[in-house]
Amino acid sequence: MKGYKRYKFALMMLALASLAHAGRAQTTTPPSTNSAISSPSRGTAVINACSAAVDELIASRKLIEALDAENSGLKTSVETERRLNAVLIELNATRKSESDALRNALSAKNEALAAKELVIASQDKLIAELKRKKSSVWRRLGDVLVGAGLGAGVIAILK
DSSP: OHHHHHHHHHHHHHHHHHHHHHHHHTSSSOOOHHHHHHHHHHHHHHHHHHHHHHHHHHHHHHHHHHHHHHHHHHHHHHHHHHHHHHHHHHHHHHHHHHHHHHHHHHHHHHHHHHHHHHHHHHHHHHHHHHHHTOOOHHHHHHHHHHHHHHHHHHHHHHO
16 A cells, blocks of 8 residues: 555656646747647657556556455454454354253263162162061961060059
8 A cells, every 4th residue: 555655646746747848839939840749749758658557556546446346345254253253163062061951961861870770779678578478377366466565564564
């Protein structure tokens, strides 16, 4: 951009110098016969050069404006990409933490199921043991009679 400013300044100075030269060539003093033939062609050449420089300057300005607009669009696009990238990184981290939480919940569920299976197994074992220790009706009747006899003896002692 700095080079363009210098170039622009040089073109403006060239245009001013050539306009000043063309202005002097159009003074009211009668030109000499030798320079009269060459002056109009020189002035026309300078004017044509200045016109070409002005046209080039106008085209350059249009091109610079287009490039500035494109740069602005690219900067906006880059900024959008940066924001999108940040959102995607955050989404990835969220998904990773959610996945870890689901793994932990699955592990806790599996541990709970294993503990329930152990409880069920111990209850089955206790049931089997109680079935094995099941006493007969006559033994229970004997236990009741022994308890009644002891109870009667305690009451007799207390009286």
